[in-house]
Amino acid sequence: MPQPLHPAIKQKMSRRYAATLLTGSAVGAGAALSIPALGAEQGDTMTPIDAPHPGVRKAYADGPFGQIHYRYSGNKESTEVPLMCLHASPLSGIVYDYWLAEMGKDRFTVAPDTPGYGGSDTPVEPPLIGDLADAMIGFMDSIGLQTVDVMGYHTGSFTSADLAMRYPDRIRKVVMISAPIFDQAIIDEYSGRIYDPPPQFADLLISTGENLRKTGRGMFRDMTNERYEDVSIERLRHFRTGNWGFRAAFAYDLTEALQEVEQPILILNPEDDLWEQTPRAKPFLKNGRIHDLPGWTHGHLDMHTEEMAEIVRAFLAE
Numbered sequence: 001m002p003q004p005l006h007p008a009i010k011q012k013m014s015r016r017y018a019a020t021l022l023t024g025s026a027v028g029a030g031a032a033l034s035i036p037a038l039g040a041e042q043g044d045t046m047t048p049i050d051a052p053h054p055g056v057r058k059a060y061a062d063g064p065f066g067q068i069h070y071r072y073s074g075n076k077e078s079t080e081v082p083l084m085c086l087h088a089s090p091l092s093g094i095v096y097d098y099w100l101a102e103m104g105k106d107r108f109t110v111a112p113d114t115p116g117y118g119g120s121d122t123p124v125e126p127p128l129i130g131d132l133a134d135a136m137i138g139f140m141d142s143i144g145l146q147t148v149d150v151m152g153y154h155t156g157s158f159t160s161a162d163l164a165m166r167y168p169d170r171i172r173k174v175v176m177i178s179a180p181i182f183d184q185a186i187i188d189e190y191s192g193r194i195y196d197p198p199p200q201f202a203d204l205l206i207s208t209g210e211n212l213r214k215t216g217r218g219m220f221r222d223m224t225n226e227r228y229e230d231v232s233i234e235r236l237r238h239f240r241t242g243n244w245g246f247r248a249a250f251a252y253d254l255t256e257a258l259q260e261v262e263q264p265i266l267i268l269n270p271e272d273d274l275w276e277q278t279p280r281a282k283p284f285l286k287n288g289r290i291h292d293l294p295g296w297t298h299g300h301l302d303m304h305t306e307e308m309a310e311i312v313r314a315f316l317a318e
Contacts, residue, residue, distance in 0.1 A: 055104050057071070061142040062142045063115060063120070063139050064131075064135050065115040065120075065122070065127070068120045068142070072109065073109050074109050075108060076108045081147060082145055082147075082149070083103055083110070083148065083149045084110050085151045088153045090239075091231060092117050093112060095231065096111040097302075102309045103313075112136065112139050115135050116244055117245070118238075122241055130162055133162040133163045133166060136163060137163070147170055148172070149172050149173045149175070149316055150171050152176050154180060171263060174266070174288075175265075175268065175315065176267045176268065178269060179277070179278045181280045182250065182254075195247070198240045199239065204236065220297070222297050222299030222302060224302070227299070254281075255281070259286065261287075263287065264287050265285055265287065266311075267289070267290045270293040271296055
């Protein structure tokens with residue numbers, strides 16, 4: 001089945017979401033990100049950049065766009081269905097470090113970097129969500145995974161839904177962190193910016209520092225300063241193609257995909273920049289539900305790891 005495209009890009013998203021998405025400070029189809037100033041807040045224990053997490057390892061696999069870098073944890077021979085975690089744009093599997101360490105306790109858990117982000121190779125041209133889903137199937141084939149449960153975060157939610165719709169024999173259950181539902185008027189107003197040339201690196205550094213001094217961690221209050229710095233560096237890593245994930249998201253009709261997915265879906269709704277929009281997915285769910293997480297924001301996979309794991313494990317065990 002071909003991937004659904006917006007017939008008139010008719011879905012809904014908030015102005016705050018669009019603004020943060022398109023100002024160069026967006027994180028994953030919609031999260032504001034600015035880099036903390038050195039010494040902005042004291043009290044966090046200093047740790048090395050991208051410090052290792054217990055049991056989490058890194059490797060490379062093959063994919064249709066080149067090599068795919070990934071993090072993983074757990075025993076591949078576990079009787080539990082493996083869990084594949086797809087990150088928000090323009091970040092990488094780094095957001096799942098704590099999550100991998102926790103979920104790897106009882107199942108093989110893997111977080112690949114989307115092509116064009118993190119340590120993965122960049123496609124020659126901007127991919128669509130369907131291309132990213134195909135790349136994840138190629139990744140699964142490369143590391144020997146036949147069937148997985150999939151978990152997506154913002155942009156990763158689009159890819160997770162597309163995987164479930166188009167590869168029902170490979171995807172057992174779907175967990176989505178937020179459901180970005182777009183609005184045509186907002187897209188008409190802002191979408192041109194995601195096609196603008198990338199900023200000059202020096203200008204990007206200046207604007208990033210200015211954003212930091214104004215807003216600090218913003219909606220990333222659920223992680224330490226040091227983790228936020230690591231995540232921020234990851235965002236800057238692919239600044240030239242950082243908007244490609246947003247282009248793919250804008251071109252995808254998530255509501256149509258959700259209506260086609262037969263597998264069980266759990267949509268987690270933290271109180272981030274999609275808190276008000278995510279409930280709009282409810283009418284389109286054939287076999288799913290929305291679980292609100294009031295008070296949780298970006299970084300919840302760090303701050304509320306065990307609580308989140310309890311919710312997700314219960315769903316996957318149903």
